[in-house]
Amino acid sequence: MELVIAAAIGILTASGVWLILRPRTYQLVIGLTILSYAVNLFIFSMGRLRVNASPVLNGHGPVDPTAYTDPVPQALVLTAIVIGFATTALFLVVLIVLRGLTGSDHVDGREG
């Protein structure tokens, strides 16, 4: 299971890195989004992969932490997802405005 997730993180990172090195703004947006999937999965996996052990407490009695998954990476990733959306939106708008201003969708605002 770990191997699959690690490989997935790797492939997503590679796709994202490839895209953020490209010259078109749209490629950059897609690249950043894919990269953020990879990063979110990576941070999430810091809490180790657990099946059937969600961090929702079962009853109100004393808690055995080993029965649950680590909630901290999850809280971090939850924040990261929302912030990721905000930055994607901001970047998308910047690229639209850049395109309107310069007429080019090159990351430098001009070809070449």
Next chain:
Amino acid sequence: MWHSGLLVVLVALPFAGAVLASLLSPNARNAEAWLAGTVTAVALLITATAYTSVTDGEVIRHSVQWVPTLGLTITLRMDGFAWLFAVLITGIGLLIVIYARYYMSPQDPIGRFYAYLLAFMGSMLGLVLSGNLILLAIFWELTSIFSFLLIGYWHHNQSARDGARMALTITGAGGLCLLVGMVMLGQMAGSYDLDKVLAAGDVIRSHHLYVPTLLLILAGALTKSAQFPFHFWLPNAMTAPTPVSAYLHSATMVKAGVFLLTRFWPVLSGTPEWFTLVGIAGLTTLLLGAYFAIFQHDMKGLLAYSTISHLGLITSLLSFGSPLSAVAAIFHMLNHATFKASLFMAVGIIDHETGTRDMRRLSGLFSALPYTATLAMVASASMAGVPLLNGFLSKEMFFAEAIEEHQYSLLDRAAPYVATIAGAFAVAYSIRFIHTVFFGPKAKDLPQEPHEPQRWMRRPVELLVILCVIVGIVPAMSIGPFLHTGVIAVLGERTPEYSLSIWHGFNIPMLMSVVAMIGGGLLYWRLRKYLQVCEEGPPYFRRLKGQRIFERILITVSWRWARTVESVLATRKLQPQMRLLVVSALLAGVWAMWGSGDVLPELSLHGLDPVLGVLWAIGAFCAVAAAYQAKFHRLAALILMSGTGIATCLSFVWLSAPDLAVTQLLVEIVTTVLILLGLRWLPKRSPEISKRIDGTTRLRRHRDFALAVAAGLGTAVLAYFMMLTSPPSSVGDFYLNNAYSQGGGTNVVNVILVDFRGFDTMGEIVVLAIVGLTVFSLLRRFRPAEDNKGLPYQQKEQEEFDSVRRDREQGETLQDYLLVPSVIMRWMFPVIILLAAYLFVRGHDMPGGGFAAGITMAIGFLLQYLAGGTRWVEDRLRILPVRWIGTGLLIAALTGAGSFVFGYPFLTSYFQYTEIPYIGKMPTASALLFDLGVFSLVVGATVLILIAIAHQTLRIRSRAVRASGDGGHG
């Protein structure tokens, strides 16, 4: 008994006055002057009443805890010496406030002037009353900043801006050195408390860090007091309004440097290093300043160099290290402030009345300004050191000290000669100042006909001149006790016997004075003709201008070097920068893993469910395909990207993270819609271009591909390693244990977000709000590129179809677009709202929460836009996203602040369970209210972003319709 809390009032009052002054109408000259005058008078009164508590070496202290763990307390401390300065600052300040009322022209924005002046006064009071080294450094920098603002007060004037910048650069840099010096001093003494530092003199002088500390503190003090080689900023600061020059650059701020040297004199002085460094600076400044002053044509320039020279005199006295010379130094600080402030104000009067300060043009003003002339003559006689005036007394003390042997060296032996020559120069420039301006033939071509000024413009000068005379004639009876109070505070038990009488018999200092008088007189007589015609600046030194050197250094460092570094290291292209980032990240990763001795764990598919495997086979394929298609097939790339997103989302479900899955799914929807809306504004791109790729492009692609593979491989290995090691004990256990007992919720992730780490979430939603508003404002002025202006070709095609068919109206096809789904979407609206409410309410205990609910709600709105179009929705629904954002922020902040009411820190939560009919037990934690804020803000920000983009199409269309309506059908 004087209450020590009044010290806080004393420092805070001018700042409060400054705020008030800046709020008044800029033209209310009288109101402003009354305000500033009252504030200053009250400060003076407070200072005056403190006198009985500081005599005989007593000290008033007042401490407020600031950062106790770092040993930082705001300690205000007034001893006799600080008291003397406080009187100087508030007393001369009051005179300046009155004088400035008449000096400043009605066109000047007077509110700003008084605000800066008062703020400066507060900083200066804070500086002299600081009982803590760090606090002292802070007030020190504040005086630099307000001095900068005051010099640049007439900021439409280029030279004022240059002078202000130079003063700030030099005194500010000195201030930074001082801060470091103060930290080192505090470390050596073991405390930042001034009293403790003053008591630790022996430790400090024998410490191995003594010399560097001394150098740093001297860098601060000498820059501030305009001592050689940092003297050149002061003449350039004369572009300030004259009241400012009189106040800051003669009486108070430049005295801060010598104040500091005197303050730490008991701790730092007496070593050979002190004597050499301070002595060279002081004596050089004394001599050069006096020499330069002779050759100035601007009256203020002359006074500026004279100030530099007199400060050099004080510095020299402090360098000698004997208690008697310290007495003389303190005495001269007071005397110099009195006569120099009055001289500056007199120059201000002359400038005000004649319109010029150029001594080559001014002549024979005595008949027009007899009163001012007399005052100026007395004051400049004091500056020259004429008997029966206060300047004479301290100068005699200086001469007497210069003869004494302190630390045997060439410098020490040269001191008496330097002193006498500088004395002669002082006589020469003082005579020139009076003789050229007030005597000789009457000047003809003055810009204005001079008259005696208003009474209240003269009063401050009169008062100071009278003080010069009184102190000069009966020193022991007038200034004596006050001076003693100041001296005893600095010297303590080392206070020597000294006599303030004006006659000490025929002795060597007397002889030196006589030589200086005669020599100075003769010198002026010889130079008289030359001075009328010569260039500005002293012979031989004219070319060597500190200002020019300073500017050259500034240009070299901030322009040439910066440009060189930029051209070598920087690029304006994004791609090389990104590549650099990726390569550094790779190298950092390799460096960290290299040689750690870890062996890659065996690759095993243990515990793998084939479904997860298939899921990620699809997810990975989607990611790679999206990367491949993003250039030419944007829509395909977007769909593929979403495929990866879904795979991620399902993995979250699989791996026990329901909250993440919910949020990811919802954000996925919004992101996709967002990018779909953006696609319309991108240029068409056809695959034909790709056939024309050259070698370098191909090479770049191969390199990028290699980088991408390396990055992917590295991350995968790292992730795999980490996942197979057993986790260290995590802070997560604490949250799991306490989520219910302290946060009142069973969904630990949500409890962390809204309760334990609520402050982080607060920051996060603020970011979201800022992004929303930024997007909105960026798009307000959006102009599309040329090829995006018309309708998209799909719409054109549909319109064409309508126009060809006889049975169809124009636009009918477009109207029926997505007919069935749109009906469903409309009907779904209440259901989605209910879903949002459900997600919100259960958030504290079950997966859900404010974020998820907010985005769901936003999607609800969004679907209406998709179904009915922007117009249709906005005819029926008034969504005010900015209000949602504002309400959200307010709720979140108020909930957080609510805990203040109960005496808890910000965002402390409170919870209990309430029985609600039909629904059952509901957690009603204050965190729920906070979550409501999060919800509202997320709705607002998301909707604002999406609507802002969606509206662009509408704007373009209406513009297109308008354009075609104008000329189309004809």
